[in-house]
Amino acid sequence: MSKRNYNVFFNTHTVSGIVISVALYIIFFAGAFSLFKEEIEIWEAPKTETHSSKADFNVDGVLNHLDKKYSLTGRDIQLNLDVKGNTIYTFLGEVKDSTVAKKEVHGEFLYINTKTLEERTYEENYSLGEFLYRLHFFAQIPYIGVYLAGFVALFFLFAIVTGVIVHWKKIIPNFYHFNPKTALKRVWTDAHTALGIIGLPYQFIFAVTGAYFALSILVLLPANFLYGGDQDKLIGDMRPERKVIEWIGEKDHQQNAIHFNTALNQVSNTWENFHISQCFIKNYGGNNMQYVITGELEDKDRFVGIGRMIIDGYSGQILDQKIPNELDYLVDSQFVMSRLHFATYGGAPVKIIYFILALITCFVIITGVLIWIEARNKKSKTLRQRLYTTKVGHIYLAICLALFPVTALFFIIVKILPEVYQTQKMSILYTWFFGIWFILILYYRFKRNNYFTNKTTLLIGGILGFIVPVVSGLISNNWIWKTYANKQFEIFTIDVLWLFLSITALLIYFKIKPSIKEQSSYSKNPIDYKNLKTLLKQEENQTITNQNSQIKKDKNFIPMRTKVILLWTLLVIGFILHHVYGIANVYFQESLVLEGSNGEIPGWAHQWRIILEGMAFLFAVLTVSLSQNWFKWTSLIWACLLGLFNVYHFITALIYEPSNISEILILLLMAVANVILIKEILNWKSHQLSEE
Known part of the structure; x- marks a missing residue:
């Protein structure tokens, strides 16, 4: 190399x-x-729990308890069973039925003890482990x-x-x-x-x-583009268990739903050594209620063994399933990422x-x-x-x-x-x-x-x-x-x-x-903190002496303060030119008089002119006579805020006015001048050079 x-x-x-x-x-x-x-x-x-196997969980009892208190009809429900101890995590989605009172529409996130049915909110169950x-x-x-x-x-x-x-x-x-x-x-x-x-x-x-995992929003951008912006279809393919099913009305109670524990046993008996981790109930109490049960095979059987079964909530018919011994790239690739990151194997x-x-x-x-x-x-x-x-x-x-x-x-x-x-x-x-x-x-x-x-x-x-x-x-x-x-x-x-x-x-x-x-x-070459100010002053004077000697040799040298003043002034000129190009745009593309105008310039237009042009010109004038540290900090902060505005203005012009080349050019030059201004103010703030 x-x-x-x-x-x-x-x-x-x-x-x-x-x-x-x-x-x-x-x-x-x-x-x-x-x-x-x-x-x-x-x-x-505070109290040691006696552990129960997942097979002993009476999920139907939990659901009946929740239904009495929160009215589950019309909700999507998620149950996380992949936990140790007797507590399960439960998420109750918002009620989809628009006829239900608004106070019952919001979602709930609860921790429930399957033995005592004691409930805790997320805040009440918060732990050091969660923190x-x-x-x-x-x-x-x-x-x-x-x-x-x-x-x-x-x-x-x-x-x-x-x-x-x-x-x-x-x-x-x-x-x-x-x-x-x-x-x-x-x-x-x-x-x-x-x-x-x-x-x-x-x-x-x-x-x-x-x-x-942390930048999944960026990971999904290309996939979202391929799906034409249809995020529901994207999520449905990547995570079928989270697919949203449209609510089509409440079920006639003459036909009773099958017990959820029955569905759990059906899945457990279908695949040997299958560990159920998450369960979803789609449209609880609705005409198209479904049970979605997911899990994985034990590690000793298969490293990637995700399984899923979707069961009709009334007939018990299997509507769809993913066999854990068969690979599905979209689903299993995410599972591999999760296993490797969280050491769940x-x-x-x-x-x-x-x-x-x-x-x-x-x-x-x-x-x-x-x-x-x-x-x-x-x-x-x-x-x-x-x-x-x-x-x-x-x-x-x-x-x-x-x-x-x-x-x-x-x-x-x-x-x-x-x-x-x-x-x-x-x-x-x-x-x-x-x-x-x-x-x-x-x-x-x-x-x-x-x-x-x-x-x-x-x-x-x-x-x-x-x-x-x-x-x-x-x-x-x-x-x-x-x-x-x-x-x-x-x-x-x-x-x-x-x-x-x-x-x-x-x-x-x-x-x-x-x-x-x-x-x-630092032991061999220590810093003398007791005499720090004196040493810094000596070093600063020596630096000024060296730089002044270089300045005398450089005929093209421009003092920092002069640079800052010139750059502030250039920004003022840039704003004026931008307005001129805006007038040209009105002449060639738009009506001369805006709709609803009465011949008077509105107050907000003056405010924008003062904030942009006026403040830039003010800092240029004040820089002539002020050089205190507080003023440098104020100048730096305002230059940064102005820089953010100029960059934003340039980007929006590119997106919404790509044909207005003259305006885009002046905005680009203003953004560049703003960046240089920030750099020069930083230099001016960190170096106490003699002004000539």
């Missing part, structure tokens, strides 16, 4: 890795616990969280590919030359490369499947392997950040550049490493939480989990000591982790030896995981000695 290509791949790997590192760490750390979401929910329950699962794809960030996680996965894919290319020749040597006593950067580099390659297949799978051993690989990936992310910090702390760098790198490192490590003790703490809190607060976990977790995490982030950020951050988070997390199984034993009498003897393996697994994490964290804590800190470039 040529040196140029190597540098391109190396820089791509570094930049993509650094940009996503914090988000990626959170995804993998929370994702590691998400693998055991159901086990965590059973572990944190960590949703943190895994940033669902706590409204609207954009899942898409943010998807783009992080996409960039992670770039980082993986470029990382393999960059480190390919060093993979084998790094396994044999690994020596913790060498330079600290070398230790991190070797560990980063070696462990990154060990987890490579796992990381690649997660990058691809994570991007697929191979049982607990595969989940444990995924868990360990997720934590290894977290270590790879941290070492990548540390390598970047060490590499950029050179004497050849300016103090301002070194401060920026150091600040980023402190923030990144504070966010990532503080997550471990906070998670351990809340495993304890949800267990000792009084029963009266058990239904308020959602608000408690949102407020206190993020609140305590934020406080720790601020503390470690301003402590400015990555060695201290690493040591204390490992120590606190390790100690709290040991307390987790102890609290479980004291509160619920679920001691490890009892849960194992009683075959309560979900509770046993969570306790053992925390013991494993705690032992590992404390072993690493005792292995990290002060001598390791001394190997860091």
